[in-house]
Amino acid sequence: MPRTxxxxxxxxxxxxxxxxxxxxxxxxxAATVDEICAAxxxxxxxxxxxxxxxxxxxxxxxxxxxxNQAAGFQQAQAxxxxxxxxxxxxxxxxxxxxxTGEIRGCLVGTLAQExxxxxxxxxxxxxxxxxxxxxxxxxxxxxAKRLHAPAADFDPEGLSAYLLATIQGSMLxxxxxxxxxxxxxxxxxxxxxxxxxxxx
Amino acid sequence: MPRTxxxxxxxxxxxxxxxxxxxxxxxxxAATVDEICAAxxxxxxxxxxxxxxxxxxxxxxxxxxxxNQAAGFQQAQAxxxxxxxxxxxxxxxxxxxxxTGEIRGCLVGTLAQExxxxxxxxxxxxxxxxxxxxxxxxxxxxxAKRLHAPAADFDPEGLSAYLLATIQGSMLxxxxxxxxxxxxxxxxxxxxxxxxxxxx
DNA sequence: ATTGTCATACCGACTGGTATGTACGGAAAT
DNA sequence: ATTTCCGTACATACCAGTCGGTATGACAAT
Numbered sequence: 001m002p003r004t005x006x007x008x009x010x011x012x013x014x015x016x017x018x019x020x021x022x023x024x025x026x027x028x029x030a031a032t033v034d035e036i037c038a039a040x041x042x043x044x045x046x047x048x049x050x051x052x053x054x055x056x057x058x059x060x061x062x063x064x065x066x067x068n069q070a071a072g073f074q075q076a077q078a079x080x081x082x083x084x085x086x087x088x089x090x091x092x093x094x095x096x097x098x099x100t101g102e103i104r105g106c107l108v109g110t111l112a113q114e115x116x117x118x119x120x121x122x123x124x125x126x127x128x129x130x131x132x133x134x135x136x137x138x139x140x141x142x143x144a145k146r147l148h149a150p151a152a153d154f155d156p157e158g159l160s161a162y163l164l165a166t167i168q169g170s171m172l173x174x175x176x177x178x179x180x181x182x183x184x185x186x187x188x189x190x191x192x193x194x195x196x197x198x199x200x
Numbered sequence: 201m202p203r204t205x206x207x208x209x210x211x212x213x214x215x216x217x218x219x220x221x222x223x224x225x226x227x228x229x230a231a232t233v234d235e236i237c238a239a240x241x242x243x244x245x246x247x248x249x250x251x252x253x254x255x256x257x258x259x260x261x262x263x264x265x266x267x268n269q270a271a272g273f274q275q276a277q278a279x280x281x282x283x284x285x286x287x288x289x290x291x292x293x294x295x296x297x298x299x300t301g302e303i304r305g306c307l308v309g310t311l312a313q314e315x316x317x318x319x320x321x322x323x324x325x326x327x328x329x330x331x332x333x334x335x336x337x338x339x340x341x342x343x344a345k346r347l348h349a350p351a352a353d354f355d356p357e358g359l360s361a362y363l364l365a366t367i368q369g370s371m372l373x374x375x376x377x378x379x380x381x382x383x384x385x386x387x388x389x390x391x392x393x394x395x396x397x398x399x400x
Numbered sequence: 401a402t403t404g405t406c407a408t409a410c411c412g413a414c415t416g417g418t419a420t421g422t423a424c425g426g427a428a429a430t
Numbered sequence: 431a432t433t434t435c436c437g438t439a440c441a442t443a444c445c446a447g448t449c450g451g452t453a454t455g456a457c458a459a460t
Contacts, residue, residue, distance in 0.1 A: 027314030029229040114227035116375040127376040169369030175316040
């Protein structure tokens with residue numbers, strides 16, 4: 001296995017998976033390298049072989065999470081051309097993610113909350129992750145207004161950040177209330193809001 | 201000075217103020233007792249005289265923050281009887297808080313994100329803080345529907361959690377993007393959504 | 401008025417545990 | 431043979447929380 005460049009190895013993947021799990025549950029600071037190693041079934045030697053620091057792992061995890069998320073949305077919108085329909089597909093995807101399987105929250109949102117002042121590099125990674133969502137959605141929202149509601153009186157530019165904020169906030173409230181219905185209801189309110197803005 | 205019961209003292213207040221500031225900035229885990237003591241200008245002896253643990257301080261801070269926040273909203277709605285107008289006043293209050301002064305985020309939201317799994321007592325305090333907002337707002341939203349839009353097709357029960365989620369998420373996005381206009385725009389979207397639901 | 405007692409208020413060195421990161425060595429693969 | 435890979439032991443720092451100590455004022459007894 002030598003001669004490779006140290007990316008893409010099963011050990012590294014296990015560390016990423018464990019790190020993702022633990023950091024999403026307890027946040028960045030409380031997640032310890034030892035715990036991550038134990039969960040991954042490896043030792044510290046491996047950890048610091050693949051990552052030069054805990055912060056390095058955090059950065060990789062944030063980027064990985066954002067990329068996976070983006071891929072999910074992209075898949076949910078595959079083949080759909082109408083921009084408004086693409087937005088609804090994205091919300092359906094979020095809805096589906098909340099409904100099925102375990103919701104362990106968004107890694108980007110979880111980490112951003114506690115490291116934005118103390119770890120500028122991680123904060124930038126989080127910002128990039130958010131922007132990725134915001135920008136792609138913004139494009140569709142603006143286009144959709146031109147197509148379906150050119151005369152309507154609202155600004156489509158900021159809507160994508162609004163959607164993201166509500167989704168992030170819903171996951172936050174879920175952490176304290178454990179109420180899945182509330183999350184789903186919030187996505188419903190978002191959809192109804194969009195319907196009223198875009199006329200359908 | 202003896203014979204009192206140890207609550208309400210300038211030293212304790214300084215610890216609370218410092219703890220609030222630091223935990224809001226760095227979260228619960230990263231905020232150290234030493235740092236809080238240094239910021240308050242006292243020593244560890246004082247800290248553990250007034251609080252039996254760091255978690256104890258956290259609990260007090262969450263309750264304090266929620267109470268202050270509730271008092272602020274109450275003041276913003278003072279003398280207003282119409283339930284819908286009360287809701288708008290609350291949003292105006294949030295708007296104003298975002299616009300003026302420093303926004304250091306919501307302590308409840310910040311802590312909830314990282315301690316919900318590891319510190320059940322703190323999570324319960326956060327839930328109570330959120331519920332306080334949700335319940336009082338829910339009452340007005342339900343009443344407002346009966347008064348102003350009894351025939352409209354939406355459920356007013358969940359709207360308050362939706363409002364809170366969007367506001368919390370907006371503050372979260374602010375941490376990565378530092379964009380105050382985005383927060384204000386999101387409150388604007390909320391208002392316009394309410395206007396479209398309630399017909400005014 | 402003075403003294404003694406006691407609870408509150410506060411200090412700061414210390415402890416035990418644990419955190420990240422390092423040093424180094426051996427296994428395994430090319 | 432050299433590099434990747436991964437384990438163990440260790441270095442260093444820092445964490446929450448403890449503990450004895452001092453100071454101060456309230457109260458009671460003298």
